Amino acid sequence: MNGLLTDLYELTMSAGYFEADKSEERATFELSIRKLPPNRNFVIAAGLAQAVEYLLAVGFAGEDIDYLRTLPQFSRVSKAFFERLRAFRFTGDLFAAPEGTPIFSGEPILTVRAPLIEAQVVETYLLATIGYQSLVTTKAARIVETARGRGVIEFGTRRAHSPEAGLLAARAAYIGGCLGTSNTLAGRRFGIPVYGTAAHSWVLAFPNETEAFAQLQKLLGEAATYVVDTYDSLEGTRRAAALGKPLWGIRLDSGDLLELSRATRLILDEAGLTEAHIMASGDLDEYKIRRLVEAGAPIDAFGVGTELVTSADAPVLPVVYKLVELETRTGRKYTAKFSEEKVTLPGAKQIYRFADYDEITCAWECRQYEPEAQAPQAILQPVLVNGQLVAELPDAASARSYAAKAISRLPESCRRLVDPEAYPIRYSDQLLALAEQARKSAY
Amino acid sequence: MNGLLTDLYELTMSAGYFEADKSEERATFELSIRKLPPNRNFVIAAGLAQAVEYLLAVGFAGEDIDYLRTLPQFSRVSKAFFERLRAFRFTGDLFAAPEGTPIFSGEPILTVRAPLIEAQVVETYLLATIGYQSLVTTKAARIVETARGRGVIEFGTRRAHSPEAGLLAARAAYIGGCLGTSNTLAGRRFGIPVYGTAAHSWVLAFPNETEAFAQLQKLLGEAATYVVDTYDSLEGTRRAAALGKPLWGIRLDSGDLLELSRATRLILDEAGLTEAHIMASGDLDEYKIRRLVEAGAPIDAFGVGTELVTSADAPVLPVVYKLVELETRTGRKYTAKFSEEKVTLPGAKQIYRFADYDEITCAWECRQYEPEAQAPQAILQPVLVNGQLVAELPDAASARSYAAKAISRLPESCRRLVDPEAYPIRYSDQLLALAEQARKSAY
Numbered sequence: 001m002n003g004l005l006t007d008l009y010e011l012t013m014s015a016g017y018f019e020a021d022k023s024e025e026r027a028t029f030e031l032s033i034r035k036l037p038p039n040r041n042f043v044i045a046a047g048l049a050q051a052v053e054y055l056l057a058v059g060f061a062g063e064d065i066d067y068l069r070t071l072p073q074f075s076r077v078s079k080a081f082f083e084r085l086r087a088f089r090f091t092g093d094l095f096a097a098p099e100g101t102p103i104f105s106g107e108p109i110l111t112v113r114a115p116l117i118e119a120q121v122v123e124t125y126l127l128a129t130i131g132y133q134s135l136v137t138t139k140a141a142r143i144v145e146t147a148r149g150r151g152v153i154e155f156g157t158r159r160a161h162s163p164e165a166g167l168l169a170a171r172a173a174y175i176g177g178c179l180g181t182s183n184t185l186a187g188r189r190f191g192i193p194v195y196g197t198a199a200h201s202w203v204l205a206f207p208n209e210t211e212a213f214a215q216l217q218k219l220l221g222e223a224a225t226y227v228v229d230t231y232d233s234l235e236g237t238r239r240a241a242a243l244g245k246p247l248w249g250i251r252l253d254s255g256d257l258l259e260l261s262r263a264t265r266l267i268l269d270e271a272g273l274t275e276a277h278i279m280a281s282g283d284l285d286e287y288k289i290r291r292l293v294e295a296g297a298p299i300d301a302f303g304v305g306t307e308l309v310t311s312a313d314a315p316v317l318p319v320v321y322k323l324v325e326l327e328t329r330t331g332r333k334y335t336a337k338f339s340e341e342k343v344t345l346p347g348a349k350q351i352y353r354f355a356d357y358d359e360i361t362c363a364w365e366c367r368q369y370e371p372e373a374q375a376p377q378a379i380l381q382p383v384l385v386n387g388q389l390v391a392e393l394p395d396a397a398s399a400r401s402y403a404a405k406a407i408s409r410l411p412e413s414c415r416r417l418v419d420p421e422a423y424p425i426r427y428s429d430q431l432l433a434l435a436e437q438a439r440k441s442a443y
Numbered sequence: 444m445n446g447l448l449t450d451l452y453e454l455t456m457s458a459g460y461f462e463a464d465k466s467e468e469r470a471t472f473e474l475s476i477r478k479l480p481p482n483r484n485f486v487i488a489a490g491l492a493q494a495v496e497y498l499l500a501v502g503f504a505g506e507d508i509d510y511l512r513t514l515p516q517f518s519r520v521s522k523a524f525f526e527r528l529r530a531f532r533f534t535g536d537l538f539a540a541p542e543g544t545p546i547f548s549g550e551p552i553l554t555v556r557a558p559l560i561e562a563q564v565v566e567t568y569l570l571a572t573i574g575y576q577s578l579v580t581t582k583a584a585r586i587v588e589t590a591r592g593r594g595v596i597e598f599g600t601r602r603a604h605s606p607e608a609g610l611l612a613a614r615a616a617y618i619g620g621c622l623g624t625s626n627t628l629a630g631r632r633f634g635i636p637v638y639g640t641a642a643h644s645w646v647l648a649f650p651n652e653t654e655a656f657a658q659l660q661k662l663l664g665e666a667a668t669y670v671v672d673t674y675d676s677l678e679g680t681r682r683a684a685a686l687g688k689p690l691w692g693i694r695l696d697s698g699d700l701l702e703l704s705r706a707t708r709l710i711l712d713e714a715g716l717t718e719a720h721i722m723a724s725g726d727l728d729e730y731k732i733r734r735l736v737e738a739g740a741p742i743d744a745f746g747v748g749t750e751l752v753t754s755a756d757a758p759v760l761p762v763v764y765k766l767v768e769l770e771t772r773t774g775r776k777y778t779a780k781f782s783e784e785k786v787t788l789p790g791a792k793q794i795y796r797f798a799d800y801d802e803i804t805c806a807w808e809c810r811q812y813e814p815e816a817q818a819p820q821a822i823l824q825p826v827l828v829n830g831q832l833v834a835e836l837p838d839a840a841s842a843r844s845y846a847a848k849a850i851s852r853l854p855e856s857c858r859r860l861v862d863p864e865a866y867p868i869r870y871s872d873q874l875l876a877l878a879e880q881a882r883k884s885a886y
Contacts, residue, residue, distance in 0.1 A: 002628055004627040004628040004630075004631055005600075005606055005609075005610065005626070005627070005628040006600075006626075006627055006628075007598060007600060007601065007625040007626065007627070007639055008625050008626075008627045008630070008637045008638060008639030009625065009639030009640055009641055009642055010639075010642075011627060011639070012639055012640055012641065012662065012663065013641050013642065013644070013645050015662060016641070016645070016658055016659060016662040017648065019658075019661075019662060020649075020658050022648060022649075025648075027644075027648070029644070064631065067630070067631045068627075071630075071637065072666065073639070073640075073663060073666060076661075076662060076663075076664065077662070116648065120644065123601070124600050124601045124606075124609070125606050127601035127602070128600055128601055128602070128603055128605060128606045128608070128609050129605065129606055131601070131602060132603070132604045132605045132608070135604075155450060157448075157449075157450060157567050157571055158450065158566070158567045158570035158571055158574070158762070158764075159570065159571070159574060159759060159760070159761070159762065160571055160575070160604065161575045161578075161603065161604035161605070161608040161612075161752075161753070161758075162571055162572065162575045162604070162605060162607045162608040162611050163448055163567075163568050163571045163572055163607070164605045164606070164607035164608065165571070165575070165604040165605040165607065165608045166448075166567070166571050167448065168605050169604075182450040182451050182452065183448070183449075183450065183451075184447040184448070184449055184450070184451045184454060184511075185445055185447040185448040185449075187447075187451070187510070187514075188447055188507065188510045194451045194514065195451060196450055196451030196452030196453075196454070196455055196516070197452055197455060197516075198452055198455065198456050198459070199452055199453075199456065200765075200766075200780055201456070201470075201472070201563065201765070201766040202456050202459070204766045204769070204776075204778040204779075204780075205460065205465060205468075205470070205559065205766065205769055205778075206463075206465075207771075207773075215459055215462075215463050216459060218462075218519075219455065219458060219459040219462060219519060219520070220455065220516060220519075221519065223515065223516060230780055283761075306759050306761070307759075309604075310604070310758045310759050311758075312758050312759050315604075315753045315754075315755050315758035316602060316749050316750075316753050316755050317602070318602070318726075318749070319601070319602065321601075322643075322644070323643075323644040323647045323648065326647070326648055328650075330650075333647075335647040335648075336647075337643055337647075337673055
């Protein structure tokens with residue numbers, strides 16, 4: 001992993017820390033979400049596997065360092081700094097919420113504790129990979145919840161923000177509850193079920209629609225799914241139905257999906273194909289799916305692409321990565337930002353998840369709980385220690401089950417599609433005291 | 444480039460074409476935008492360099508083919524198909540609008556002509572890479588236009604939809620007119636100017652703000668830019684001003700940017716630092732920048748991240764890739780979709796750009812123009828012929844100049860930030876006749 005895939009200021013700061021003899025001071029940074037997007041009061045953490053892959057492999061090649069030396073920003077920097085970069089690898093600790101964990105406003109998704117230079121350089125990549133996958137996993141969970149048991153398949157790679165985004169979106173959507181993806185590489189790399197039959201171009205490539213459907217049936221048999229709207233959805237469905245079994249069903253991809261699903265259901269049933277399925281697609285999101293489900297549309301599965309992989313109703317997850325603690329030569333410093341809009345809390349933290357609220361504490365607190373009460377779950381778990389992997393990373397399928405269970409435990413009011421209620425978050429007395437202390441010593 | 448980074452249906456269709464002895468029929472596909480996003484009536488084409496890189500390198504490794512053979516969708520497929528995949532490379536032609544070209548609604552950005560199987564497999568990757576870069580280049584052009592000569596720097600990688608998206612966004616934003624990027628790898632790989640000084644964590648890592656600023660000045664000298672809002676923007680500016688020259692200036696990153704820019708300008712001027720610059724950042728987009736510029740905020744440069752790289756006001760560019768022509772054994776077939784919402788025009792096309800309108804024609808038309816008229820520009824240019832590169836791909840800097848010139852030629856009414864007017868597009872008689880003919884023979 002190329003260490004240059006980072007913001008230049010991470011590298012200029014690293015040079016500056018090095019020159020000021022601060023680069024090896026042990027720093028603790030926290031990755032969290034500044035403000036949740038509209039209609040969300042939690043996100044599902046995802047992307048940890050890719051973050052860890054990056055941390056285990058990040059470094060600088062000789063030519064990359066040569067490039068940096070050509071930049072005016074490094075003209076005053078000593079040669080020793082570039083030697084430090086040449087030896088760069090991540091030797092720190094990582095604590096993280098397991099993939100699939102619901103995370104509420106202000107809660108850390110992960111904590112990095114490492115020499116300042118290392119913790120600083122990895123910021124940009126961690127934010128982009130955790131932020132994007134968490135965004136899509138959250139969107140997928142919303143869509144899957146709204147589909148109320150009907151299958152949801154992700155097929156958005158083509159409209160994702162770059163091919164790699166499509167690959168990661170497939171993984172994230174699966175963790176969020178989708179049945180699978182159209183992205184073949186995601187299937188191979190992450191063990192995700194892959195789906196796909198034929199597009200409009202298939203229909204156009206044959207002399208007529210019936211011939212195209214017949215060829216598809218020959219190829220796919222009981223998996224054959226006919227996209228029926230190349231010319232006319234009802235005519236297309238009649239042509240598909242005339243071929244009879246085997247087939248999985250039809251896909252509606254445009255038009256009034258409620259009306260068309262009713263009309264095509266009738267056509268299929270009258271042809272004796274009562275077990276044939278109807279899949280709907282075409283710029284669907286949780287809001288459109290809710291209307292279809294509430295109206296009782298006879299749709300068995302949804303294909304969701306663009307709106308899912310771009311999280312189009314809320315395309316931004318404002319992830320931040322903040323220095324909360326620094327072990328300087330003159331002592332430990334707890335840091336936070338106090339500018340009006342962007343207040344943060346100092347110090348490494350832990351999240352304790354109780355049955356109906358979360359409590360955020362200092363990481364070092366040993367909280368005592370009533371003996372009869374159920375022990376809360378400590379959300380942030382060690383993943384890397386001294387740069388070495390100390391935990392088994394779950395595969396996408398385990399993260400998916402984990403997410404499903406965790407979401408089902410949340411109150412209905414908190415999972416609502418629009419205007420969900422905030423989940424109760426408490427802060428420990430010691431954390432609040434630390435914040436007050438940091439504020440006083442800030443100037 | 445892994446051929447599996449595609450939708451599964453591209454591969455199932457490929458198998459079906461192969462089994463139906465159609466996989467080597469010469470197909471023409473067109474990549475265009477179905478419907479322009481809100482407040483846009485053109486997009487700036489970008490991403491061609493990455494599309495070509497992909498087409499020159501795409502293929503399937505043995506293990507990838509082994510994976511496909513495990514999928515139920517391929518259980519009926521003959522061994523010969525997998526041999527075809529093993530030998531897969533792109534041997535077709537590519538015609539494309541140069542990067543930086545304004546493209547209007549319905550106009551093709553590129554045309555692929557290749558054996559059906561090849562043209563089909565590459566669909567997903569081409570859409571994702573061209574679509575995303577065009578989206579960001581367009582957003583950047585809007586922001587740069589609104590900044591009216593003030594510099595705009597892109598620093599959105601951390602909030603991009605994956606690290607690769609950040610890298611491509613940096614390139615796209617530069618083509619769209621940004622001065623440069625914070626993404627160091629983009630600087631190295633694409634020759635884009637890189638910018639970056641220090642973050643809030645820098646300020647927090649030192650005993651106090653003055654010490655942090657002094658160290659930055661030592662490191663960067665006349666490039667030193669102090670982010671002043673860690674504690675209080677006005678106090679921060681006073682501390683920066685007290686250090687005096689050399690400095691580039693300060694960066695405001697939160698609060699009321701209009702008020703703060705006026706107040707900090709005063710502080711800097713009173714300290715005799717009349718040449719110190721003020722940069723503003725913090726969730727900025729073209730709408731917020733317009734308000735600041737119109738109010739006369741003394742801001743010299745804007746840093747734009749999240750809103751730019753996610754194109755947050757319009758995160759979706761509905762790029763499509765449609766079969767328009769197929770040379771079957773029984774003759775040439777012109778194809779189009781006629782379902783209500785998604786009508787397309789058949790046949791390979793050319794765009795002729797006249798001084799004040801575009802005309803879309805069949806690709807094979809030799810249109811005669813009045814001898815005294817200026818010859819129109821043919822937008823789609825050959826890039827690959829028989830899989831070989833026949834054109835020099837411009838670097839990002841040339842694409843950037845090209846875009847700036849092309850945008851400046853468009854009428855003001857068409858470049859408006861909100862509710863721009865549609866640009867006049869004509870269709871040649873022969874293209875319309877072909878469409879009518881295709882519609883009649885469609886069923």
